[in-house]
Amino acid sequence: MKRIYTYGHDQVERNITISDIIENKKNRVKMTQVTAQNSEEAEILSDQNIDMIITGSDTYDDVRKGAPNTFITAALFAGRFITKDEILKGAIDVAMKGADSVLTPRSPEIVEMLSNEGLHVQGHVGMVPSNATLFGGIRTVGKTAQEAINILKDLKDLENAGAFGAEVECVAEDALVEISKHTSLVLNSLGAGSGGDVIFLFFEDICGETKDIKIPRHAKSWGDGKKILEQLNKERSKSIANFKNDVDNKKFPNNEHTISMNDGELDLLINELK
Numbered sequence: 001m002k003r004i005y006t007y008g009h010d011q012v013e014r015n016i017t018i019s020d021i022i023e024n025k026k027n028r029v030k031m032t033q034v035t036a037q038n039s040e041e042a043e044i045l046s047d048q049n050i051d052m053i054i055t056g057s058d059t060y061d062d063v064r065k066g067a068p069n070t071f072i073t074a075a076l077f078a079g080r081f082i083t084k085d086e087i088l089k090g091a092i093d094v095a096m097k098g099a100d101s102v103l104t105p106r107s108p109e110i111v112e113m114l115s116n117e118g119l120h121v122q123g124h125v126g127m128v129p130s131n132a133t134l135f136g137g138i139r140t141v142g143k144t145a146q147e148a149i150n151i152l153k154d155l156k157d158l159e160n161a162g163a164f165g166a167e168v169e170c171v172a173e174d175a176l177v178e179i180s181k182h183t184s185l186v187l188n189s190l191g192a193g194s195g196g197d198v199i200f201l202f203f204e205d206i207c208g209e210t211k212d213i214k215i216p217r218h219a220k221s222w223g224d225g226k227k228i229l230e231q232l233n234k235e236r237s238k239s240i241a242n243f244k245n246d247v248d249n250k251k252f253p254n255n256e257h258t259i260s261m262n263d264g265e266l267d268l269l270i271n272e273l274k
Helices: 018-026 039-047 060-066 084-096 108-116 129-135 145-161 173-182 225-248 265-273
Strands: 002-005 011-014 031-035 052-056 071-075 101-103 121-126 165-169 186-190 198-201
Touching: 018 186, 039 052, 039 060, 052 060, 060 071, 084 101, 084 108, 108 121, 108 145, 121 145, 145 165, 145 173, 173 186
Parallel strands: 031 052, 031 198, 052 071, 071 101, 101 121, 121 165, 165 186, 186 198
Antiparallel strands: 002 011
């Protein structure tokens, strides 16, 4: 563990620092990053020595409870922070709570604003979900030389704005291998193969808990959490139905589940209430 000061000047311990992350990039040491939505997921990730966790700024507090010493990035989702003042306030608020970095999908201008305030910032390039329509739908980008050059340009813009890293989403693996040679940014590969410095996946994809949508091609499940959750919900439904039935049929509560007054106290109460 490394001792550091947070943005709010609290002394804490972390499993890894930004200096370590940058050094690992130089030495080609692959790192791992996984999403977490709550303290339970975060605790599992911490116990299994995942290097970094990423979560939304609104779920940071709960996630930190489960992983008190893990490097955590707080994502500032575009729809929740609109103006520059809102973005800056949101970033500083979560950094004051102990977030080790913030991620924004916004412009290099926003990245520069945050970086100028001493925040450790990551950007987002590649198939950014909100820009999927510009690519003709959800698909891998960087499959042509021009697309790959455009991605490198986006990374250079972030680099010049003061970012230390970037999420690279759904980019052709061989393109990212070449691109990474031309940027100092730490690249978090989500659906971009082994070309990045950090291999990044969603918790629910890893654990086989993805619902309603097909698991992305770039992801892999090492478990069948969805089946277990379905079984759990069936058991929950059965239990709720039995509770309702027992109440309707006056089977619950009964003497087994209730407590009566001490001997003689009921008569005293009745007399007092007359």
